[in-house]
Amino acid sequence: MSLSHAILATLSNGCCSGYDISKQFAGSVGFFWYATQQQIYRELAKLEDQGCLSAEVIRQENRPDKRMLSITVVGTAYLQEWISQPGKVSPMKDDLLVKLFAGQLVDRQIILNELKHHRTQHQATLNTYREIESQVFADPAQYNGVGELRYLTLLNGIGLENAWLVWCEQAICLMEKDEIAS
Amino acid sequence: MSLSHAILATLSNGCCSGYDISKQFAGSVGFFWYATQQQIYRELAKLEDQGCLSAEVIRQENRPDKRMLSITVVGTAYLQEWISQPGKVSPMKDDLLVKLFAGQLVDRQIILNELKHHRTQHQATLNTYREIESQVFADPAQYNGVGELRYLTLLNGIGLENAWLVWCEQAICLMEKDEIAS
DNA sequence: TTGACATACTCACTTTATTGAGTATATAGT
DNA sequence: ACTATATACTCAATAAAGTGAGTATGTCAA
Incomplete structure (x- = not known):
């Protein structure tokens, strides 16, 4: 599936929080891969388990602490692998x-x-x-x-x-x- | 979800077997709503439970027997209901x-x-x-x-x-x- | 008579997606 | 003080989709 790839793709731009990613899914990547916040957090947990990304807690004073996520070498390789595999035209559902x-x-x-x-x-x-x-x-x-x-x-x-x-x-x-x- | 609607939509053309429907999903409706045979049969069972369609076993001599499916009044109403509700543009995933x-x-x-x-x-x-x-x-x-x-x-x-x-x-x-x- | 197709349908497992909350902190306006 | 909004994240239940294989019958051609 591709939600994981879409998430890693946004993370390949630079690290950010899960919240930031979900915001981006409402703006840029979201234009061609829709996902809800819950879906994103669930997928992030999975990706972290697999070692595709690492997190670092950032203390913030004027707002809730956040977990800064960044893509790992494993994650990058995983993404590159996927991109390099020839894919079919995504089936339409309308x-x-x-x-x-x-x-x-x-x-x-x-x-x-x-x-x-x-x-x-x-x-x-x-x-x-x-x-x-x-x-x-x-x-x-x-x-x-x-x-x-x-x-x-x-x-x-x-x-x-x-x-x-x-x-x-x-x-x-x-x-x-x-x-x-x- | 819309697989049920897509199935009922094809059945509204006239009755046919589950196999026929899955064939149509590879030809006409399938162009804008992809589904596998297994998905279709599962959904058909559900629709039958809900009374949206009725089945009649047809004995065939030169090939396996089949279950002729036809949309019921309940099924038609269900479809009409869905069509009449204003919908959003289907989210894209590519x-x-x-x-x-x-x-x-x-x-x-x-x-x-x-x-x-x-x-x-x-x-x-x-x-x-x-x-x-x-x-x-x-x-x-x-x-x-x-x-x-x-x-x-x-x-x-x-x-x-x-x-x-x-x-x-x-x-x-x-x-x-x-x-x-x- | 073997092997490839076409018809017709079923089972089981796993992964994804959807729905609807709920928790917590802080800012800014009325 | 109340309300709305933004940041930041979590939980849980269910529905839907995807996967891969398996069963059974019959046709037709090499």
Whole structure:
């Protein structure tokens, strides 16, 4: 499974607390690998057992103490191993399409509303991505090395969200046309 | 969860055996909701317990007997209920992007090969979709009602696979350019 | 007659994921 | 004083998914 890899991947950026990781899962890695806080802490415990990461308690005065986590040599090797193995395209699982598949069972208006709702969500995500693009990756000279790969993940997000958006428009258009026709 | 919904959705097309459903999961619904045979049979048992579907044993002479499954009123209501509830955009989980995220840990060539591998896979899937499009949805007059919604799911697949393909090209191009430059 | 497929379904084990709390400390606003 | 929010982490129960193998029947072709 890949939650462990996603966690180690964020840790390979630099050490941080479990809490920080869960924050990052709501921001960067989270865009392509969703996980809850509980899942992350559980996985962190496992990874620590396996020696993939080490922890050091940091005393803080103005807030709760934290455990600073850092990836170990074992952890890095484990990650590298995984990255180097050829992988398959991740299987897709999408509720909305299942709904459409059996959409004839409900009123067309319900499907239409659902499509519009999704359009709004994809538009919002796309906007977020575009904002990150203009703020973080504005200067092409800046993102060499690590940044370039990060930029590619962003471009992927932009491309896919855009495809979703285009499709939503298309679908809404088709559904509305029929609504009037009937 | 949605495996139960995906199963009921395929059954809403007409009754068939568990085996048939698992075949469909490798062909149509499977494009947007992957599941193994074992998962399907387990879920079918659960759905039967809940009264969402009923079974009738069909004796066959030239092959093993089968249990013909059909969706019940309860099952249909359950499906309709689920479809009618507004849902969130399905969270994404993609290995490749996690790999890119920590891609600086391995040789660039490994990433490049992985990207090329994915390009091939997405190209193949896109070809499959295009073929279905030309064979099943060739005539616009034919797919009214149910077929129209089905066509939308296909269009979604085509749009997304295309976006993936475009992105793969872009990514490969960028990685190769840097390869030469360094 | 052996071996590869296709149909049809089952069992058992393990890993992951989800849900919903609960604990504790500190900051900042009303 | 009360409330909300942010940091930081833990526990426990259940649901769902993934894994790998196994059973049984019959077709067809080399």
